[in-house]
Amino acid sequence: MKSMNQSTMLFKGAFILTIAALLTKILSAFYRIPFQNIVGDIGFYIYQQVYPFYGIAIVLSTTGFPVVISKLYAEQMEKGDDEKSRLLLFVSFVYLQVIGFLLFLILYGGADHIAGWMKDPQLAVLFKVISIVFLIFPFVSIIRGYYQAIGEMTPTALSQVGEQTIRVLTIIFLSSLFMEKGFSLYFVGGGAMVGSITGSIVASLILFMFLQKRKEWKGMAPSKGIFQNNSLEVKRIVKMLTFQGLMICLSGMLMIFMQLADSLNLFSLLVSSGTEREAAKSLKGVFDRGQPLIQLGTVAAASMALTLVPLISRERLATKSDNLTRKIQVAIKVSIVIGLGASSGLWAIIEPTNIMLFENGNGSDVLGVLSFVVLFTSVISTIIAIMQGLGNLLYPALAVMLIFPLKYLLNMMFIPLLGTMGAAVSSLMALGLVTFCLVFKFKKMIAVPLFTYRILGIVLTAAITMVVVLKGYLYVTNPIIAMLESDRLGAALQALSAVLLGGSLFLVIIIRGNVFLEEDLREFPFGSKLIHLLSRKDKE
Template identity: 25%
Template sequence: MDKVKQSHKRRGSSLAVQGAILALAGIIVRLIGFAYRVPLLNILGDEAQGYYGKAFEIYSFALIISSYGLPSAVAKIISARMAVKKYKEAHKVFISAMGIASIIGVLAFAIMYFGAEFLARLVYSENSVPAIRALSPTLLIFSLMAVLRGYFQGMNTMIPTAVSQIIEQLFNAIFSLVMASILIKQGLALGAAGGTLGTGIGALAGLITLICIYLLSRQVFLKRMNRDKHMTLDVSYGHISKLVIMTAVPIVIGSAAFHLTNFLDMIMINDAFRFHGYTEKAADTLYGVLTGKYKIIITLPISIASALAAATIPSITTSLVLKDRQQLVKKINLAIRFTMFVAIPACVGIFVLAEPILSMLFNDDHLELSTQLLQIGSISVVFFALSTISIGVLQGIDRLRVPVISSLKSLVIKMIFNGILLYALKTNLYGAVVTNIIFAFFSAYFNMSAIKRYTHIQFDIKKTYVIPAAAALIMGGICHITYIAIEFVAGSNTMATLLAILVSALTYVVALIKLKGVNKTELRAMPKGDKMVALLTKVRLLH
């Protein structure tokens, strides 16, 4: 019994390390993504960003339907074979999955490429056709890359996935900017297509990286297969292919449910523009403001918060396996609190510095509209972050269907409000932002209620929401005063904004500690927590 428990602990430790690696890679990828999207939007402008945003939303949904479930499905099946040392069968799974990915990838590419004109009309943007076609080959590349990532994850190593993700994003960033800069001279539609070409080039770089790692590791895999004494002749490729598909389909349905919101939202927003008599150019420009300036800034803190929290999910799974309820409850509370520690001050910071941040990062086009959208939508950072971490927790406690159901219920509510705000009341982008807040709120509410129902956990409301909110409000006041003072003295918006953000971060940390929102033990549970505690102790903020 002790050996079994030790085995579970070793597996849990390994899961935690692999989860931390992937979470760190996720943060790096998101920061690179933010860093290049800002200059890309400045190259394209709001109208071309509208073409880019619509094409990318179509591509994202097609990607989920075609191959998003493959990494998890392949990893799950291969992991099961590796556990019982069926190495030949694991390799058969890999070969079968590559065959499936090739067929699905070619079909997805063909549908998106040849159906580009229909898809562009669907979103009221004929100028999006070149961008849609430029993205279509990426569906095939990603399908193959998904299987390789799943293969390595099934071997219980996240390093190849993490490395390929970073390389993919670096190439994406560089070539998106280069190709957009070159092709924008030929017109806005081709400029948007140039921006999307970077996605395909990045995916190809990621695929080549994984192929190289596979070839370097191939001798190790072959040696394992030679030692395999299991009989696999009776397991046909057809049987394995069916298993891969049956495992992937539920994952795809779950992922599609989450991303269906953005896809339907895009269609409804643009159809509402058409309904109210907006020209196609005006609709593209307004959608460019929404997907560019608004979503880029709103998404960054959500991504960082969720990536940080993702590192805790494997250890939640371990506590569940070990049936350690005390640790399970503690880890769930900490995961949610860490997410709120980032999301709540981000919400306040975005509200206070909306206009200065937009002026610093982007051209002045539609500044007033973008500022108002950011200030209204800043609260969605909290709800979306809470929804994201709650999905992770539910997956960690093996309740995979619950987030899907929550997402679908929230989507129905959102569609009803879309009909009222976008069509009946003609609130345009303001209505789109409000319905996003509504969706995020209900998604978080349904998921958090489910966590409480299945774990009987008592959430620490004071430490999770009240103290961080109080610290963030103190931070917001200091932030506003700091910005005004520095901008008045130096006359530089950029300097005032950056220094205000720095002062705000320090103010928030001090306020959070002084209000007893976090202690040493809890800080140590965070990534790089020991170094954080040592630094805060050195400056006498912690005792």
């Protein structure tokens, strides 16, 4: 009975954290749209140049370190060793504080050098602002790890949602205020970066409030002489944090490494290729419009796949190999179906979507190519999550680390030839190579087919049919939309109706084509509704 209660608590906690993660991802994607509308493409370029460094801080404080700390603390609790539990928290805090302080010094002290590398010295002040976040993240990581260890996921979830909400509100408020006051776009960008600090402070305050209310300080505070006769334990803790913590953190930085490579050389390569500086900033800002579109598409795939990953971990622990294999195959199918559906659908309607969200259709061809990033990131994130669930941490981290040098070098090859289209092409090529490496290793691990050619054929047929229908729909409705006074309103009506049409068509072909069995559909959110689309004989 106790084991069942622990299992129920575990999956309830995983569900709470998954919902919190999805909410923060949705907030992170949506705020960029009004922000770009406020500051324009050059203002968006300024913000996106520095954003990857904030993304690193977020990964450090939400994944990796809290997970490892919670695992180690739970082990000490089971042993009933209170002294070593306190030692773990204290050593972890000192370890993370050293990392945070070093990253702070690198960003604050090296702000001019990093901005110079990007060929835009005015960005230095933004790096100095964002560096402060690295002094705060150790507090957040430790307390989140502590609460996750004792099975309390609510503090972590609330701190994540609170952090992102306050950050978004700060960004929108300060950018609107500073633009209204007529400040420079770099000053506005610095104000937007302040949102990262206010968000981190709020996350800390929420977590501290839980500690204060529950009087849990005494259980975390280090005791006198805590290091006596514990040198081997300290080394073990540091080793676990370094290996497992960093491996999980690195695995979560796929898109951050992609954006970092673009921040470091896309603008400078455009300028060195003969593009005027202000035009290059605008082009980079237009290219960065793809980030919220990619995030929204990836969230849709991740929300489905993540519901299956805890089930995969449970089947592995229960040593039920048949069920484990089936759930892995379903998770992979989900990532391919939703990834390809979102990518191809977005490519088909990218122009009205671009106008609806960002006021004009600039760069629609580049954003259309970028939309296929959703397919690769959906598959990669699902495979990484499953590999971690199966106990392999090192290979996914190495594969994700590979993305940065690949993307950076491919940018150097293609941007001088194709401009921002070259950056989009290099993104797909880099992700394609990383996907190949992961699939190659993954197939060796599970030694069963991931999907059949029949399934792949149905998914491709559904995607192609959807694209043809959507292109025809846009062609037919263009004259009607042109009659409206507002181009943006017309684009919004066209894009949203196209999403409904294309999504419904794609879903019907997938379900009726038996890509998923009835028992698979029952494990999805709203799966009981989707079962009704199956043919009668498939439901029997």
